[in-house]
Amino acid sequence: MTDSLLPRRSLLRYGAYGAAAAAVAGTAASWDRLTGADIPGRDDGSLVVATLGSAFSPDGVRALLDGFRKLHPDIKVRVNAVQAVDWSDFFAKILTQIAAGTAPDLVYVATEGVQLFARRLGVALDTWVKRDAAELREYFADVHPSLVESMMYEGSLYQLPIEFNAADIYLNTQVLRRAGAGFPDADWTRDDFTALLRRMKRASDSHFTPYFWTNRLWGGVVPWLFANGTNLLAESRAPGGDWLWDAFYPAGRRQGRGGGFRWTTPQATDDRVEEVYDYLASLVRDGLCTRPEGGNGQNLIGVFSTGRVGVTPAGGFWAGGLHLAGMRPDGFDVQYFPRWRTHRMQYGAAGYAMLRTSRQQDAAWEFIKYSARRDTLTRLFTTNQTTPARRSMLDAGRYRETGPAHWRVFYDTLDAFPGTGPIPAPPQVAEVEQVLLKHTGTALASPRAVRPALRRMQGDLERAMEREL
Amino acid sequence: MTNTTNTRVPAARTPARTAAPAPAAVRPGLRERGARWMAALFLVPTVIGIVAFTVVPIAGSVVLSLFHWNVIDPPRFAGASNYGEVFGDRTVLVSFRNTLVFMVLAVALQLVIALVLAITVDGRMPVWLRSAFRSAFFFPLVLSAASISVVMKYLFNQDFGVVNWLLGLVGIAPVPWLTSEHAAMAAVVLVYVWQQFGFSFLLFVGGLNNIPKEVHEAAALDGATGLRKHLSVTLPLLSPTLLVASVVGIINALQVFEQPYVLTDGGPGDSTRTVVMVIYETAFEQLRFGEASAVGVLLFVLIMAVTALQFRLSRRFVHYQ
Numbered sequence: 141m142t143d144s145l146l147p148r149r150s151l152l153r154y155g156a157y158g159a160a161a162a163a164v165a166g167t168a169a170s171w172d173r174l175t176g177a178d179i180p181g182r183d184d185g186s187l188v189v190a191t192l193g194s195a196f197s198p199d200g201v202r203a204l205l206d207g208f209r210k211l212h213p214d215i216k217v218r219v220n221a222v223q224a225v226d227w228s229d230f231f232a233k234i235l236t237q238i239a240a241g242t243a244p245d246l247v248y249v250a251t252e253g254v255q256l257f258a259r260r261l262g263v264a265l266d267t268w269v270k271r272d273a274a275e276l277r278e279y280f281a282d283v284h285p286s287l288v289e290s291m292m293y294e295g296s297l298y299q300l301p302i303e304f305n306a307a308d309i310y311l312n313t314q315v316l317r318r319a320g321a322g323f324p325d326a327d328w329t330r331d332d333f334t335a336l337l338r339r340m341k342r343a344s345d346s347h348f349t350p351y352f353w354t355n356r357l358w359g360g361v362v363p364w365l366f367a368n369g370t371n372l373l374a375e376s377r378a379p380g381g382d383w384l385w386d387a388f389y390p391a392g393r394r395q396g397r398g399g400g401f402r403w404t405t406p407q408a409t410d411d412r413v414e415e416v417y418d419y420l421a422s423l424v425r426d427g428l429c430t431r432p433e434g435g436n437g438q439n440l441i442g443v444f445s446t447g448r449v450g451v452t453p454a455g456g457f458w459a460g461g462l463h464l465a466g467m468r469p470d471g472f473d474v475q476y477f478p479r480w481r482t483h484r485m486q487y488g489a490a491g492y493a494m495l496r497t498s499r500q501q502d503a504a505w506e507f508i509k510y511s512a513r514r515d516t517l518t519r520l521f522t523t524n525q526t527t528p529a530r531r532s533m534l535d536a537g538r539y540r541e542t543g544p545a546h547w548r549v550f551y552d553t554l555d556a557f558p559g560t561g562p563i564p565a566p567p568q569v570a571e572v573e574q575v576l577l578k579h580t581g582t583a584l585a586s587p588r589a590v591r592p593a594l595r596r597m598q599g600d601l602e603r604a605m606e607r608e609l
Numbered sequence: 610m611t612n613t614t615n616t617r618v619p620a621a622r623t624p625a626r627t628a629a630p631a632p633a634a635v636r637p638g639l640r641e642r643g644a645r646w647m648a649a650l651f652l653v654p655t656v657i658g659i660v661a662f663t664v665v666p667i668a669g670s671v672v673l674s675l676f677h678w679n680v681i682d683p684p685r686f687a688g689a690s691n692y693g694e695v696f697g698d699r700t701v702l703v704s705f706r707n708t709l710v711f712m713v714l715a716v717a718l719q720l721v722i723a724l725v726l727a728i729t730v731d732g733r734m735p736v737w738l739r740s741a742f743r744s745a746f747f748f749p750l751v752l753s754a755a756s757i758s759v760v761m762k763y764l765f766n767q768d769f770g771v772v773n774w775l776l777g778l779v780g781i782a783p784v785p786w787l788t789s790e791h792a793a794m795a796a797v798v799l800v801y802v803w804q805q806f807g808f809s810f811l812l813f814v815g816g817l818n819n820i821p822k823e824v825h826e827a828a829a830l831d832g833a834t835g836l837r838k839h840l841s842v843t844l845p846l847l848s849p850t851l852l853v854a855s856v857v858g859i860i861n862a863l864q865v866f867e868q869p870y871v872l873t874d875g876g877p878g879d880s881t882r883t884v885v886m887v888i889y890e891t892a893f894e895q896l897r898f899g900e901a902s903a904v905g906v907l908l909f910v911l912i913m914a915v916t917a918l919q920f921r922l923s924r925r926f927v928h929y930q
Binding site: 232235261346347430431439443570578579581585 | 679680681762763766767768769774777785788789790874875876877878879882890893894895896
C-alpha cells in the first residue's frame with residue numbers, strides 16, 4: 141500500500157461533502173417544480189389573452205379591453221402581445237410559455253395552428269355554443285360557413301373566426317397603365333396571367349419583376365395548387381359537425397360541410413403538383429417572377445408601392461399596409477387569383493382558442509363571444525389590416541380611404557367560390573411547412589430540379605405525417 | 610497503485626515532503642488556511658453561477674436527450690432512441706456538414722481579414738486614424754446579429770438589392786445571393802464575418818503591441834522585411850493570440866444561428882441550415898425536445914473535440930516567448 145490512501149480526517153470531510161450534496165440534490169428532486177407562475181405578481185388571477193404582437197393596434201387592444209371591462213367588470217383581462225415574425229414563431233413562443241408554467245387562458249390562433257391547438261391544447265367550444273345558441277345566431281348568419289368549418293376539428297368547434305385573408309392578386313395600376321394593359325376580368329385564366337406578366341416585363345426596365353411571391357404556406361405555392369385542382373396533402377372532411385350546421389345555417393349554405401378539414405396523405409409527386417412547379421419554374425426562367433424567397437415578405441410593400449413589382453398575391457390585410465406605405469386608393473387594385481383547372485382559392489383565418497389548462501374557462505368563453513361581436517370587431521379592425529370574418533363589415537365606407545376599388549373581391553372569394561378552402565394545416569403543420577418551404581426552394585433553383593425535389597418532398601412529408609405528435 | 614500527490618501542498622515544499630514524509634511538517638499555517646477559505650469564499654458566487662447556468666443545463670440536456678418530450682405531455686423515457694433518430698435524419702447530418710463548412714470558411718476568412726487589418730493598422734499612421742479604424746472595425750460586433758441580418762437581407766436581394774445594383778453598374782449579372790445553394794452559403798459567411806472579425810482584430814492589435822520592437826529591429830538588421838518579416842517573426846510571436854482567436858472563433862461559428870435563420874431560413878433546400886437551427890426547429894416548432902437535446906449533446910461533443918484538437922495541435926505550432 142502507498143500514501144494514496146486518504147487520511148481518516150479527509151475521509152470524514154469528503155464524506156460530509158458528499159452527504160451535503162446528496163441532501164441538496166434530494167431536496168431539489170423532492171421539491172415541487174417551480175414555474176413562472178410562482179414568481180410573485182406573475183399570476184394575478186387575470187384572464188390572460190395571448191395575441192400575435194402585430195395583429196392588433198395598441199388603440200384596438202385598448203378599445204377591446206375597455207369594452208370587455210364595461211360588460212364584465214368582474215373579469216380582469218390581461219393581453220399578452222407576443223412579438224413574433226410569423227405564426228410559426230408565435231406558436232413556438234406560446235409553447236415556451238406553456239413549458240414555463242405560464243400558459244395563457246386564450247391564444248389567438250390562425251389556421252396554421254388550429255388543428256395543432258385543437259388536438260393537443262385546446263378545449264372544444266361545443267357546449268358553450270349550444271348553450272348560447274340564441275345569442276350566436278346573428279354571428280353565424282354573418283360569417284361564411286367555410287371559415288367556421290376551418291375552425292372545426294373532428295366534429296367539434298374550437299374557435300370562432302374573427303378575421304381571414306384569402307390569397308387574391310394585387311395589381312399596381314401604374315404598372316398596368318405603363319404596360320397598356322386593362323384590369324383583368326374576374327374569370328381570368330393562368331394563361332391570361334402569364335400574358336399580363338410578359339406585357340409588363342416588355343414595358344419596363346431590367347430592375348422590374350412582374351410577379352413577386354414569398355415562399356410560405358399561405359400565398360406561396362399553395363394558391364397555384366388549389367387553382368390546379370390539387371393540394372399538398374390529400375384533403376377530405378371529418379364526419380360530424382351537424383349539431384352546428386343544423387342549428388345555424390340554412391340547408392343551402394350548410395350543404396357539403398362536415399366536421400372540419402382533414403389533410404392526410406402527401407401528394408407532392410402528383411402530376412398536377414408537378415405541373416404547378418413546372419409552371420413556376422418557367423416563370424422564374426423567363427424572368428417573370430422572383431425566385432422563392434423565404435420570410436414574411438417584409439420588403440414587398442416597398443417594391444410594390446414603388447412600381448418595381450407589378451402583381452403579387454395578398455389578402456385584405458394589404459389594403460391597410462399599402463395605404464400606410466403612401467399608396468393612393470387608385471394606385472392599386474385587387475382581383476381573384478387566376479383560374480387554372482379550377483377556380484378554387486385558399487385562405488387563412490384566425491380566432492381565439494381556449495386552452496385546456498385555463499382555470500377560467502367560463503370567463504374565457506365570455507371573452508371569445510365578446511371578441512366576435514360586430515361592434516367589437518369594428519373597434520378592433522379600423523385600419524384594414526385584415527379582412528373581418530363578418531361579411532356585413534365589408535362595405536364601401538370601409539375601403540373609401542385605403543382602396544382598393546374592387547374591395548368586394550375579399551369576401552366574394554368565399555361567397556362566389558364556395559369551394560375555396562383553408563391552407564393545408566394538419567396538426568403536424570410545423571414540419572409540413574418546413575418541408576414545403578425547403579423543397580420549393582430547391583425545386584425552383586433550376587428547371588431540372590423540380591422532379592428530384594418533389595420526390596424528396598414526398599418522402600419528407602410522409603415521414604412528417606407519420607410522426608406521432 | 611499510483612503515488613498520488615497531495616495537490617494542496619505548495620510546490621516549493623514538495624521536495625521536503627519527498628525527502629521526509631512528515632505530514633505535520635507540510636500542514637499549512639492558520640493564516641494560510643484562512644487565506645484559502647477567503648479565496649474559496651470569493652469563488653463561491655462564480656461556482657454557483659457556473660453550476661446553475663452551465664453544468665445543470667448541460668446535464669439537463671443530456672438527461673432530456675434520453676426522453677421523448679413535447680412540452681404538453683409528461684416526458685417518456687426513450688433510452689438512446691433519440692440518438693438513433695438523429696443519426697438517421699438526413700437534415701441533421703446535412704446541418705452538421707453545413708456547420709463544419711461554414712466554420713472553416715468563416716473562421717479562416719475572419720482570421721485572415723482581422724490579421725491583415727491589424728498589421729495594417731499597427732503600421733505607421735496617425736493615432737486618431739488608428740483609433741478610428743479600431744472603433745469602426747469593432748462597431749458591428751456590438752450590434753444585434755438579427756438586426757444586421759434583416760438589413761443585409763435587403764442588400765442581398767437578387768432583384769431589388771443594392772449589392773446587385775452595384776454589380777450591375779460594372780456589368781456583372783445579378784447574383785442570386787440568397788436563393789442559390791452556393792451563393793447563399795457565401796452570403797451567410799460574408800455577413801457573419803463582417804460582424805465578427807472585429808473581435809479577432811482587437812485581439813491581434815493587442816498581440817502585436819506585445820511583440821517587442823527590438824525583435825523587429827533585429828529581424829530588419831538580418832535583412833527580413835515586408836512579408837518575410839511577418840511570416841518569420843510576427844506570426845510565430847502572435848501564435849498564442851492566434852490560438853485564442855481561432856478557439857473562440859470556432860466555438861462561435863459552430864453555434865451560428867441568427868444569420869442563416871434571418872437571411873435564408875436555412876435554404877434554399879437545406880443548404881444553409883445549421884445545427885443550432887435544427888435544434889431550434891426540432892424543439893420549438895416540431896415539439897421534439899428529446900431529439901433536439903440529442904442534437905445539442907452531439908454539437909457539444911463536437912465543439913469539445915474540435916477545441917481539444919486545437920489545443921493538442923497548438924503544442925506544435927504555438928510559440929510562447
